[in-house]
Amino acid sequence: MKRDIDNLMERRGIDVAIVEGVIKGNATMFYMVNGAQISHATVIKKRGEEPVLICGTMEREEAAASGLKTVDSSKYDYMKLLKEADGDRLKAQVAYYTKIFEEFGVKGKVAFYGEVNMSAWWVFLNALQKAMPDIEITGEFAENLFVRARATKEPYEIDRIREMGRRTCEVVQHVVDFIKSHRVEGETFMKADGTPLLLADCKAEIRMALSARNIIEEVGTIFALGRDAGIPHSRGKESDVMMTGKTLVFDIFPQEAGGGYFFDMTRTFVFGEASPEILEAYAQLSEIHDKVTASLKMGEKAGVYQTMVCDAMEANGHETPRTNPQVTDGYVHSLGHGIGLNVHESPRLWDGPGNTDVLEPGHVFTVEPGIYYPSKGWGMRIEDVYYVHEDGTIENLTNFPRDLVVEL
């Protein structure tokens, strides 16, 4: 939570945190400016002080919407500095930051954050370090302090994720109904014009259903049929014909329009009849999902649940990343991840070395076991989002049935 930032800075020995970059696709910036729709900015957060937002004149109104103290960047007159540097942009940028750092008394260990162009920033931070030998430019490699703060959500964030969940479930139902509304010839769904219903048509329907609810596909939805359903990250082939009897993995992770909170859920459907092999595997998967989610407990290590799922999968005869690091048939990934302003964030439900994540109040994360047999032409996954309340209650934020078979 935001109120943890000062403590985290202190524990990590950071005197000043600087957040840089555009707002879009830059969760740290979005978080710090409270989602204000500026295009790019600098946020300076000194330990124990309120953050300050430095932003261009043209975006003064958007900047004000952040609720932060704002400073108009024209004050530092980059253009004048660029002229003085004879058009040398690196020199001018070093001069610009030197001015800002002097004004704000930036000293000590100064950590930079944000999604930026690495090539330019590697050169720039090296030049800045050289120009300001009294400060120590630093960063954080693994879970940085903002990622850590963001992992535990405040009530206003839960409200937004919950609302995203509601809209996302509506979209899933809408698309199921859309497919069902088509008549079937043999094993193929047919459009009114007599041509087969394509996966591309379903994807277009997903986009329209999302847009109608003012939520966006930040990256393409996973909507994969048959063999492709067996490859967890396959987005599905647009030219595929929608057919009965095949597993459809529908993994949808939309974001608030304007770049805000995500939701993330997966359902697997078979329209019409499912084969005994698929039915049996789905029964195993449901049971494993139920078992692991029933055992979620505040204070428990997040990695424990991956171990639990690997145990159960192996007991059912499926390979896992534990038995084969390059596994492609069986259970092939980790169990889940936090969601928020990124679709993947802390905690990690994964038993790999060094993962010390523990389920904490405020955590919002997915649980998404799956069974994949691309060689047999199918795959399946069930994914819900869970929230750890202050009192340890675990709430499923995904209000959607789990039925595999959609009767026609």
Added chain:
Amino acid sequence: MKRDIDNLMERRGIDVAIVEGVIKGNATMFYMVNGAQISHATVIKKRGEEPVLICGTMEREEAAASGLKTVDSSKYDYMKLLKEADGDRLKAQVAYYTKIFEEFGVKGKVAFYGEVNMSAWWVFLNALQKAMPDIEITGEFAENLFVRARATKEPYEIDRIREMGRRTCEVVQHVVDFIKSHRVEGETFMKADGTPLLLADCKAEIRMALSARNIIEEVGTIFALGRDAGIPHSRGKESDVMMTGKTLVFDIFPQEAGGGYFFDMTRTFVFGEASPEILEAYAQLSEIHDKVTASLKMGEKAGVYQTMVCDAMEANGHETPRTNPQVTDGYVHSLGHGIGLNVHESPRLWDGPGNTDVLEPGHVFTVEPGIYYPSKGWGMRIEDVYYVHEDGTIENLTNFPRDLVVEL
């Protein structure tokens, strides 16, 4: 163009270029993997050799769609390295890259590119440099070689931008028709339910019209009325009531779904009657736009056109960034920018120090003069996209009329 990359590497003394990060919002990665829908990857481009894509097992099919030589990252067994490093992710990542660099014979001056998390990469590149003292880790500050290569478009890119232009113009017309379809009471557009038409309703219509054409708002469209039209980056207030007689700045810059090419155009509309003051300013603006675009010439310095517009604006009594660096009333920004996989790229139509950009064959850029008087409650901008053909012909890719007044 892509074929320039080896030459650019040579001229800039770069032996190996490494492109990192996710694909979404990372134009360099998108460019190098030909838009393949992988989530994240590493591309290694040695000077004089074909690029190689390193990507996870789960995304092997998407990776193959890039057409590049691909290597499955599981080969380097990060998990084993993480175990050996006792869960220290930084140490494991250094070991992982060391392995890759050894296999590919990465030597000499190694430049990193891509949009990444700065905090982690600053720490990582410093650690990697320490671990591999024989290579020189570097970057490029200003226009890096990929930005430079991307600035001149190949025919397949022009086809995609042209098609984006066609769809974008359709959306603009659709939204104008949508507004016109409402009845007017006094100066207010009214919905069928008897409540006023809000700017939010128009924005929803924009989103749906974009979705229907499989293009996306990468960041929010500028749709700003009256006073807000006078603030170039104002996105418009959702609660504003749509009214006649006010300037509406409609600046739309959608992207291909999945993260590809952009278009970018602006029209200013007044529904019903425009005041003499607004009509006069718009006549000036149209004349300036015509004059500057008629003079576009291959081989000319791009900054010349900003100078030309400033001259004309000042002759009409408007302040410019030249007369006042903090100008908010008058002509307040630069004239244009390249578009492609980013909405702002090279060339820059701007007369600032150090801008040596020259109009070249393959360049695709906007020309977008505007006049802004937020204090008087109005603003206006006209923006079209131009393409410099191989033979120097300048083509306007924006097929949309410029009429200010929309008759009701």
